[in-house]
Amino acid sequence: xxxxxxxxxxxxxxxxxxxxxxxxxxxxxxxxxxxxxxxxxxxxxxxxxxxxxxxxxxxxxxxxxxxxxxxxxxxxxxxxxxxxxxxxxxxxxxxxxxxxxxxxxxxxxxxxxxxxxxxxxxxxxxxxxxxxxxxxxxxxxxxxxxxxxxxxxxxxxxxxxxxxxxxxxxxxxxxxxxxxxxxxxxxxxxxxxxxxxxxxxxxxxxxxxxxxxxxxxxxxxxxxxxxxxxxxxxxxxxxxxxxxxxxxxxxxxxxxxxxxxxxxxxxxxxxxxxxxxxxxxxxxxxxxxxxxxxxxxxxxxxxxxxxxxxxxxxxxxxxxxxxxxxxxxxxxx
Numbered sequence: 001x002x003x004x005x006x007x008x009x010x011x012x013x014x015x016x017x018x019x020x021x022x023x024x025x026x027x028x029x030x031x032x033x034x035x036x037x038x039x040x041x042x043x044x045x046x047x048x049x050x051x052x053x054x055x056x057x058x059x060x061x062x063x064x065x066x067x068x069x070x071x072x073x074x075x076x077x078x079x080x081x082x083x084x085x086x087x088x089x090x091x092x093x094x095x096x097x098x099x100x101x102x103x104x105x106x107x108x109x110x111x112x113x114x115x116x117x118x119x120x121x122x123x124x125x126x127x128x129x130x131x132x133x134x135x136x137x138x139x140x141x142x143x144x145x146x147x148x149x150x151x152x153x154x155x156x157x158x159x160x161x162x163x164x165x166x167x168x169x170x171x172x173x174x175x176x177x178x179x180x181x182x183x184x185x186x187x188x189x190x191x192x193x194x195x196x197x198x199x200x201x202x203x204x205x206x207x208x209x210x211x212x213x214x215x216x217x218x219x220x221x222x223x224x225x226x227x228x229x230x231x232x233x234x235x236x237x238x239x240x241x242x243x244x245x246x247x248x249x250x251x252x253x254x255x256x257x258x259x260x261x262x263x264x265x266x267x268x269x270x271x272x273x274x275x276x277x278x279x280x281x282x283x284x285x286x287x288x289x290x291x292x293x294x295x296x297x298x299x300x301x302x303x304x305x306x307x308x309x310x311x312x313x314x315x316x317x318x319x320x321x322x323x324x325x326x327x328x329x330x331x332x333x
Contacts, residue, residue: 040222111148117170
């Protein structure tokens with residue numbers, strides 16, 4: 001993928017905690033997304049995926065800050081240029097959060113919440129009201145005229161998430177950042193929200209970065225997927241290929257733990273051990289302590305993310321060797 005076809009490019013992102021940035025949480029992450037494309041960002045809790053996403057808009061907690069890296073967004077002519085994250089908020093980029101009840105202002109009615117973005121972009125109060133009504137209709141909220149005057153607490157979790165999506169669309173974004181927007185929803189509502197996001201992306205030509213710990217959700221919505229572990233990306237590639245033929249042992253472990261209708265019986269596979277604590281990462285490959293394929297060399301130097309096949313990258317020293325083995329050894333010894 002050439003840079004002139006990209007909408008967003010993140011290079012060498014580092015995020016750290018502490019007064020002097022002594023605890024690195026995201027370590028040299030690079031990613032990109034093209035117009036109309038959905039990039040999935042997946043990994044266990046604590047992998048740094050949400051911090052990576054929030055760094056694009058500088059929505060980090062006070063004790064955490066970006067210490068390195070560049071964030072570039074394409075202008076209307078398609079030219080990538082480095083932007084200050086705060087300049088991107090509501091100006092081509094919107095974000096949908098995991099728990100809408102904690103993100104929606106409880107003192108504002110739904111119509112005012114959705115109209116706020118349109119008002120900030122110069123629409124009159126009446127125009128913004130009409131925009132809010134249209135967006136509530138677009139995201140599938142029943143009785144939208146009545147819902148304009150509702151309070152957030154009067155809506156179900158699924159409807160509140162639709163309101164969040166309507167708010168994100170009110171500034172006419174080109175890029176939509178989704179931070180686990182379906183995690184708190186039951187399976188039926190989750191499916192409805194994913195279907196809605198797929199339709200909006202198709203109809204509006206939106207680029208989407210979708211963060212989730214659930215590889216099943218990512219397989220449903222993402223064109224490409226980047227797998228994060230301990231603050232770094234360990235594998236990236238087209239989602240279907242990545243799931244059907246994972247190259248990195250961590251990705252393979254995630255795929256093995258996915259529920260499947262084809263699974264005959266028994267427990268789901270689990271990944272032995274626990275992810276390392278940020279700032280206490282092991283030397284070498286950070287997945288080595290949990291990897292059944294690790295050898296001494298894996299514990300010496302952290303492997304780089306390198307091309308291993310067309311449109312595929314992996315950060316595993318034994319990639320070609322493991323491919324020859326077809327990775328048929330058991331995940332855990």
